[in-house]
Amino acid sequence: MKVYDGSQTNGTKKSAPERIKVGIAEYKVTTDAAILTTSGLGSCIGVALxxxxxxAAGLVHVMLPTAEDVEGGAxxxxxxxxxxxxxxxxxxxxxDIASVQAKIAGGSDMLDFSENGSSIGSRNAKQVRATLDEYDIPIIGEDIGGDHGRSIQLKADSGDLVVKSANTESTTL
Known part of the structure; x- marks a missing residue:
């Protein structure tokens, strides 16, 4: 019995794009049709360029607003x-940085222990926006804030960013 599962086209097998995991405090860049993924975005932010x-496409998983806040670390x-x-x-x-576009996700207020009323998630979002602005890189899609975690996938062949969260359906930015 022949099984039709969508993996065959004109008798040739489609190969799935490579999946590249980006861990916390890591970044990856590709020029291939790979899928860059990261998970565990609570107050952290995933920045997809x-x-x-x-x-060329890249993804970074940032944890804290500025390097001056903490000594050491990647x-x-x-x-x-x-x-x-x-x-x-x-x-x-x-x-060409002049034609790079950004999509961002994360920055939740899942656990807010701040004393000054400004959570890590919102401070991360503010700093990401400010740094992208320094490079004149427009943010063309975002899923920021709330009180839930997210996982994201950047499809490097199209620039689509798929955002998955526990309390909503997946969205594509």
Missing amino acids: YDESSG SAKFADTGVETLVDALEQAGA
Whole structure:
């Protein structure tokens, strides 16, 4: 019996795009038709950058607003230096920063222990926006805030960002 599962086209088998996991305080860049994924976005923010002209795409999973807040740690751990590092890596991969667009997700207020009334999630979002603005990179889609976690997938061939959360259906930005 022949099974039709969508993996065959004209007698040739389609290969699934490579899935590249981006951990907390990490970033990855690709120029292939890969899918960059990260999960565990509570107060953390996933910043997806895409340059259609070069086909370069990148994703960073930032935890804290600025590197000056904490000594040590990877540059991708912080919203300011994480975005800067990702932009540099995209340029090295052939991206034209003038045509890069951003999509962001995360920044929830899941556990707010702040004394000044400003949660880590909202401070992360503010810093991500400020750093992207320094590079004149427009944010063309976002799923920020709330009180729920998220997982995201950046489809590098199209720039689509699929956001999955526990309390809503998946959305594509």
